[in-house]
């Protein structure tokens with residue numbers, strides 16, 4: 001087996017433990033799946049896409065500010081893992097306000113910010129995050145059908161709008177294998193949604 005210690009150091013192990021600690025007891029929306037599964041999934045996508053250790057660490061911590069601690073959490077991440085990791089985490093958070101602003105407004109702000117993003121590391125972590133979410137949605141939509149949407153604060157049509165807008169925003173910011181993969185998953189999600197709702201869309 002090739003040696004990967006040149007890429008992943010103790011700092012990565014620390015980030016893994018830190019992410020598990022920060023999200024302890026959290027589950028994926030409307031499920032009993034530990035939130036850590038999402039963070040590991042995003043981290044795996046980043047590493048498989050050729051991401052650096054700092055990008056992989058940012059992947060593990062990308063939801064820590066938004067979901068677990070706001071500005072104070074971002075300062076702690078900067079102290080422990082450095083400026084580069086903190087910058088990616090900050091760019092991947094669609095809000096650090098509490099309570100969060102309304103859904104549509106928050107997403108529109110995030111999309112506007114994404115279109116203008118030029119940092120390849122941030123784009124890689126952000127695309128891996130959205131790809132992992134879209135893949136989970138598609139898988140669960142196949143399993144449970146329309147009741148899936150009860151998990152989310154925004155209805156199905158809004159989610160479809162958001163995922164298509166994400167693909168367009170990533171395309172505007174720059175191409176990449178993760179974006180191509182995201183587009184294929186979103187295409188499939190739309191196809192399934194149209195099929196299941198053909199009686200209302202005709």
Ligand SMILES: [Mn+2]
Nearest residue numbers: 038062063129
């Ligand atoms: Mn996420």
